Amino acid sequence: MFQKIITSQLNPPRFLLLIFLVFITVGTMLLKLPFATTDGITIIDAFFTATSALTVTGLIVVDTGTAFTLFGQVVIILLIQIGGLGIMTFAVFIFLMSGRKLGFKEHVLITQSLNQNSVGGIILLARKILLFSLAVEFITFILLCVFWIPVFGWKNGVYASFFHAVSAFNNAGFSIWSDSLSSFIDHSFIMVIITTSFIVGGVGFTVIFDIWKKKRFKDFSLHTKLMLVGTLLINLIAFCFVFLLEYYNLDTLGGLSIIDKIKAAYFQAVTPRTAGFNTVDIGALNHSTLFFMIILMFIGAGSASTGGGIKLTTFFAIMFSVLSFVKKKEDIEVFRRSISDRTVVRSLAITVIGFSFILVGIFILDITEDAPFLKIVFEAVSAFGTVGLSMGLTGELTWVGKLIIPMIMIIGKVGPLTLAFALANQPKVRVRYAKEDILTG
Amino acid sequence: MFQKIITSQLNPPRFLLLIFLVFITVGTMLLKLPFATTDGITIIDAFFTATSALTVTGLIVVDTGTAFTLFGQVVIILLIQIGGLGIMTFAVFIFLMSGRKLGFKEHVLITQSLNQNSVGGIILLARKILLFSLAVEFITFILLCVFWIPVFGWKNGVYASFFHAVSAFNNAGFSIWSDSLSSFIDHSFIMVIITTSFIVGGVGFTVIFDIWKKKRFKDFSLHTKLMLVGTLLINLIAFCFVFLLEYYNLDTLGGLSIIDKIKAAYFQAVTPRTAGFNTVDIGALNHSTLFFMIILMFIGAGSASTGGGIKLTTFFAIMFSVLSFVKKKEDIEVFRRSISDRTVVRSLAITVIGFSFILVGIFILDITEDAPFLKIVFEAVSAFGTVGLSMGLTGELTWVGKLIIPMIMIIGKVGPLTLAFALANQPKVRVRYAKEDILTG
Numbered sequence A, B: 001m002f003q004k005i006i007t008s009q010l011n012p013p014r015f016l017l018l019i020f021l022v023f024i025t026v027g028t029m030l031l032k033l034p035f036a037t038t039d040g041i042t043i044i045d046a047f048f049t050a051t052s053a054l055t056v057t058g059l060i061v062v063d064t065g066t067a068f069t070l071f072g073q074v075v076i077i078l079l080i081q082i083g084g085l086g087i088m089t090f091a092v093f094i095f096l097m098s099g100r101k102l103g104f105k106e107h108v109l110i111t112q113s114l115n116q117n118s119v120g121g122i123i124l125l126a127r128k129i130l131l132f133s134l135a136v137e138f139i140t141f142i143l144l145c146v147f148w149i150p151v152f153g154w155k156n157g158v159y160a161s162f163f164h165a166v167s168a169f170n171n172a173g174f175s176i177w178s179d180s181l182s183s184f185i186d187h188s189f190i191m192v193i194i195t196t197s198f199i200v201g202g203v204g205f206t207v208i209f210d211i212w213k214k215k216r217f218k219d220f221s222l223h224t225k226l227m228l229v230g231t232l233l234i235n236l237i238a239f240c241f242v243f244l245l246e247y248y249n250l251d252t253l254g255g256l257s258i259i260d261k262i263k264a265a266y267f268q269a270v271t272p273r274t275a276g277f278n279t280v281d282i283g284a285l286n287h288s289t290l291f292f293m294i295i296l297m298f299i300g301a302g303s304a305s306t307g308g309g310i311k312l313t314t315f316f317a318i319m320f321s322v323l324s325f326v327k328k329k330e331d332i333e334v335f336r337r338s339i340s341d342r343t344v345v346r347s348l349a350i351t352v353i354g355f356s357f358i359l360v361g362i363f364i365l366d367i368t369e370d371a372p373f374l375k376i377v378f379e380a381v382s383a384f385g386t387v388g389l390s391m392g393l394t395g396e397l398t399w400v401g402k403l404i405i406p407m408i409m410i411i412g413k414v415g416p417l418t419l420a421f422a423l424a425n426q427p428k429v430r431v432r433y434a435k436e437d438i439l440t441g
């Protein structure tokens, strides 16, 4: 059947979208099984949870730790693992397991959905991604066990470590505790383990493998350099903003010691670009901090990573292009390389389409949900960035909201451009017209 | 002195910005004169009012009709007239009056700030703009007199007609009545006169002159075609949205008859793209309607018009470019013409810079103002689009807010790109680097 779908008329983006929807349907059905939940669940809540897990978002309509049985939680963590690896990496893995060889069409499908330029070595890449993911998850798991087994005992400690290791590396933001990681706000080691794990997961596989292979910064690809410097810079700026803006807020950092303020600010600064765990009450943050976080959530993590959003490099490509234009430079220069116009137009398309989907989502939610505007915007952008932070709207959503938010999650995870390609018709042969300028601005 | 400034090292954008600030300073001083106000005014409120008038925004911190004397109101209407004509058209007019000839440098200054491509005939254009403006204002004035003299008597009727004619054509949104035009919500003729006047003013001089010269649609320039079809389309969509969203809202359209609903919805649909008059209480509109209006205000009116925002053609250029990219077309085609990549990059720059300024503004206002997020966003975008609609925040602004909002007005009126050029350093000769692609999205 798999073979049949691929060899049919489906283009890669449509195929990717289809396989996504299949996984969500299966996930929904599994979570709806009587023994998946302690007290039953509506079909729409099961759909919401399955989508949130597969897109590694982490927004929840029911409490993961109490509403789901062990079986339900394992379904969730499996969906997270599949979504985090990337649906297509997972498909490659299935192929490898079944012992079959990939044809040209399958190669194209997989390379496109993995955002890779070359077809060669794609199976090798998939294997590398899988091994790397499992390795980091395993290390995270072991380190968490060291701290949590003494606290929770063998059985619960191992399980909590396993669940949060997978959830952290895949930037899923799911937690078996209803207050997320708030109890560990002052526990430095847990914070370092979790944040390192999700930053490594969020920077993107291509970056990790480039560093592994080339070792020295000056040999890295432009993409890797941009991601490394960019991630560092944006996290630093975010830390300063959260720290300063929340310094006197008694509901968040205000009551903490200066050291704990730094720890909590760091955690809350690095998490909005896709991880989605929280150690402070998001709803209690200042409006300015929340607005700043909305921008971070929209930007998101790295390309070909476990995260969502328009992606950090997309953001930089647009910024650099605008700067070049204002400075009347002919080329867009970064690290002694120039970015092509095509990359800029591609970035523009991603941003505009993503932004448009969010606008439509916010507009509909404004009609259906009885909530402040900021709460709605925060929720919608959190879904798009597959972040999972919430000011508390998730639990109050109407059934329309419970359909709209998962749709935004899917757009954020599949990528606005991939989705647009999936929906667009194939181009026809056409005449070319004369150029004519229009006035703008 | 004028000559000396021009021949100095100032580039056109810097010069434009400077002359803007000079006019605002003069306006502030005039409004601060004891006989300009009935009861005195703080310097910051005078600054706010002068900026709001010169940028034809219409946001007000004091009531125009009661706080200002006739002298103060005349200062305001003069600032509106200068700002509406365009500072540079006004400068050309001063030159003509003084009998001097324009040098090449002055030509370049004026062509650039008028958004014109050719240097030739610029004086002719300035004269045409002035005559056209005065003509439409005069017609609007006469028509308003017909209805208002019987109601308000000769003196007050003539004055009200004069004030609102100038304010309407220049899309200023200032009114001598504290409830704007709310008393005329069901008066069809007043509505038609006012809206026609500000739509003509907001479509842009180049469009008007193109229509005048060419007569037939198929002969029009691409810019004119886009503006005509675009204005019609966006107003139609806006009408449908406002009508449907507010149909049952008892605080706005709900209590009106179906005919009055249509009238009021039409008025409130065409005004957000820059005119800024209102006939219903903006604060009472649904969140969805307000959010939709925010998008309209950001887009704004036509290039080289009396309005602000990123401009309708900028918006279309980006939309068409994204559509072409998604459909994998090589050219960006509109009306059997193709738009150049340079236009797209220019549009991108305008939008991103404008958007960034607004984001920074909203962020600061989130810290300083104690108001709901939607109210702040609405106010900031209203200032950027030089629209002048408000959910009521203007009257409650702190002194920081009273500085930030006028700054956003100036950015919206001068244009984000012009401002960016004014602030940017001149390019140096530089090496060109090899192209390298990065992953985006």
Ligand SMILES: [K+]
Pocket (backbone or CB within 6 Å): A056, A057, A058, A171, A172, A173, A274, A275, A276, A386, A387, A388
């Ligand atoms: K997440």
Ligand SMILES: [K+]
Pocket (backbone or CB within 6 Å): B056, B057, B058, B171, B172, B173, B274, B275, B276, B386, B387, B388
């Ligand atoms: K206005």
